[in-house]
Amino acid sequence: MPQSAFHHFRQGLKASFPVVVGYLPIAFSFGLVSHEGGLPWWAAGLMSLIVYTGAGQFAALSMLGMGTPMPEIVAAVLFMNLRHIVMNLALLPKLAIRSLGLRSLVALGVTDETFAVSLFSADEEVLTTAGMLGLNLGAWSSWWMGSLVGAWAAGLVPKGLNDAMAVMLYGLFIGLLVPAVRGKGRGLVIALGAMAVNLAARQVLAPGWALVAAILLGAGLTFLLPEKTEEAKDAL
Amino acid sequence: MRSDLLLILALSLSTALPRLLPAFLGDRFRPPEAFRRWLDAVPFAALGALIFPGILWRIHLHL
Numbered sequence: 001m002p003q004s005a006f007h008h009f010r011q012g013l014k015a016s017f018p019v020v021v022g023y024l025p026i027a028f029s030f031g032l033v034s035h036e037g038g039l040p041w042w043a044a045g046l047m048s049l050i051v052y053t054g055a056g057q058f059a060a061l062s063m064l065g066m067g068t069p070m071p072e073i074v075a076a077v078l079f080m081n082l083r084h085i086v087m088n089l090a091l092l093p094k095l096a097i098r099s100l101g102l103r104s105l106v107a108l109g110v111t112d113e114t115f116a117v118s119l120f121s122a123d124e125e126v127l128t129t130a131g132m133l134g135l136n137l138g139a140w141s142s143w144w145m146g147s148l149v150g151a152w153a154a155g156l157v158p159k160g161l162n163d164a165m166a167v168m169l170y171g172l173f174i175g176l177l178v179p180a181v182r183g184k185g186r187g188l189v190i191a192l193g194a195m196a197v198n199l200a201a202r203q204v205l206a207p208g209w210a211l212v213a214a215i216l217l218g219a220g221l222t223f224l225l226p227e228k229t230e231e232a233k234d235a236l
Numbered sequence: 237m238r239s240d241l242l243l244i245l246a247l248s249l250s251t252a253l254p255r256l257l258p259a260f261l262g263d264r265f266r267p268p269e270a271f272r273r274w275l276d277a278v279p280f281a282a283l284g285a286l287i288f289p290g291i292l293w294r295i296h297l298h299l
Contacts, residue, residue, distance in 0.1 A: 039240060040240065043240045043244060046241075047244050047247065050244065050248040051244060051247045051248045051251050052251060055282065055283065055286070056247075056251060057247075058286075059282070059286055060243075060247060062286065062290065064243075066290070070239070070242070070246065073247070074243075074247060074249075074250050075250075076282075077247055077250045077251065078250035078251075078253075078254070079278065079282070080278065080279070080282045081250060081251045081254045081255075082254050082275055082278060083254075083275050083276070083278055083279060084251075084254045084255045085254045085255075085258060085267070085275065086267065086272055086275045088255060088257070088258035088259065089258045089261070089265070089266070089267060092258050092259060100259065100260070103259040104256055104260075106259075107255045107259040108252060108256065110255055112279075170287060170290070170291045173283055174287060177280070177284065177287065180279070180283070186277075187277075188280075190277050190281050191280045191283060191284030191287075192284060193281070193284070194280070194281035194282070194284035194285040195284045195285060195287065195288035195289070197285070198284075198285040198288060198289060199288065199289050202289065207290075210285075211285050211286070214281065214284070214285035215278060215281045215282045215285055216281075218277070218280070218281030218285060219274050219275075219277035219278045219280070219281040220274065221277065222273050222274060222276070223270070223273070223274075
C-alpha cells in the first residue's frame with residue numbers, strides 16, 4: 001500500500017471511533033438478546049460478521065422469537081436493507097474505484113452510520129478508497145466483536161434478565177425511531193401508517209408477511225405527503 | 237442448528253445484494269426520483285411496523 005493510502009486508511013480508522021462507540025453497546029445487547037431468541041453464541045457472532053445490519057438483525061431475532069418462518073424473515077430484512085442501494089449509488093461514484101473487487105469490498109461495509117460519517121466528515125481524507133476501508137473496518141469489527149462478547153455474557157445472565165432484554169428490543173426500536181422522526185412530520189406519519197397497515201394485515205396474513213406488507217405500503221405513504229425539503233435531499 | 241446456519245446465510249445475501257448492486261451498476265446509473273423517495277421512507281415504515289403491534293404481545297406476556 002502506498003504511503004498516502006496507508007495514511008488515508010488510518011484517518012478512516014480514526015473517523016470510525018464515534019461509530020464504534022455507538023455500535024459496541026448495541027452489538028453487546030444483540031448478543032445478549034440473541035441468547036433469549038434461542039440462537040447459539042456462534043450464530044450471534046456469525047450473523048454480525050456476515051449479515052451486518054443493526055435494525056435488520058434485531059428484527060430477525062424478534063421474528064424468530066415469534067416463530068416466523070424463514071422466507072418471511074429474509075424478505076423483511078431484504079426490504080429493510082434496500083436503502084443501501086441508494087446510499088451506495090450516492091457514495092461509490094465519489095470514490096471512482098476502477099477495480100470491481102475493491103468497489104465491492106467498500107460497498108459491502110457501508111452502513112447508515114459509516115455512510116453518514118464518510119459524507120459529513122470534516123476530514124476529506126476519509127472519503128477516499130483507503131479511508132473508507134479503514135472506516136468500515138473499524139465499524140464492522142466493533143459490531144461482530146461486541147456481539148460475540150454479548151452472546152458469551154448471556155450465558156452468565158439469569159433467565160429473568162434475559163426476558164427483560166427481549167422487552168428491551170422494543171426500547172431499542174423506539175430509541176431509533178424517536179430521534180429519527182423528531183422535527184420530521186413525514187417520518188412520523190409513515191411510521192404510524194406502517195403500524196396501522198401491520199395491525200390490519202395481521203388479520204389476513206402471517207405476522208412476517210404482514211411486516212413486509214407494512215414496510216412496502218407504509219413507505220408508499222410518502223407519495224401522499226408533501227414533497228420533502230431540500231435539507232433531506234442534501235443528505236443523499 | 238442447521239436451520240440457524242441456513243437462515244444466517246440467506247440473511248447475509250439479503251444484506252449483501254442491495255449493497256453490492258451499485259458496485260456492479262457502475263457510476264452512470266441514477267435511480268428514478270420516485271424510487272429514491274420510497275426508499276428514504278422505508279426505514280421509518282420498518283421501525284413503525286416492528287414496534288406495533290408486536291409490543292402489545294410482549295407487554296402482555298410480561299405483565
